[in-house]
Amino acid sequence: MFGLLIKDFYNIRKQIAWYVGMIAMFFVVSLSVRNLTFSASIGLLVTISVPLTALAYEERENWQRFAAASGLGAKTMVAEKYLLGIVFALFSSLAYLAVFLICFEKGITWIEFWFPVCMQFIILSVVLPLVFRYGVERGRTMTVVFVVVLVALFAAGMGFLGERISPAAPVAGIVAAVTLLLLIGSFFLSLKIYEKKEF
DSSP states (O other): OHHHHHHHHHHTHHHHHHHHHHHHHHHHHHHHHTOHHHHHHHHHHHHHHHHHHHHHHHHHTTHHHHHHHTTOOHHHHHHHHHHHHHHHHHHHHHHHHHHHHHTOOTTOOTHHHHHHHHHHHHHHHHHHHHHHHHOHHHHHHHHHHHHHHHHHHHHHHHTTHHHHOOOHHHHHHHHHHHHHHHHHHHHHHHHHHHHTOOO
16 A cells, blocks of 8 residues: 555656645744634545556556456455545644644634544535546536535634634544544445446
């Protein structure tokens, strides 16, 4: 699986550099205006963009057919794309954590950090099964509206999350548990879809 991960990093290294640059730029913007939303929002987009870019490359080069003929199992192929998304979700979350700690003020609660982080994994859980089922282009088209609406609602709600949600620890625990269950369920759904594909 790590060989596949290295392959993806090499094949889309230019796009990865661009995404990392976007995370850095939004990091600076968030600090400049002392607004958490910028840094949190870019994390949502990068988390799904990196695995989709890797899958698009594989589709264009018919790499999945070659992998299937070489004996690579469906579980390995699917798990690697989830791992790729998770790696970049964690990377963008670290940048967001730095912004959050620097901008931490009275009235800000940890749920304002935890919720955007979980949202990255929730979006990943929704997008990957669609892409495995319909392909990158159709799957991307189907998820654009979903992601745009979700990011817009997320950005609008970030400002008053702390005021509306007071018991931060119990809520964070519930959100984390739901996110984990969605991610696990999404993986097995994607695996089932991938096993039925013909290359």
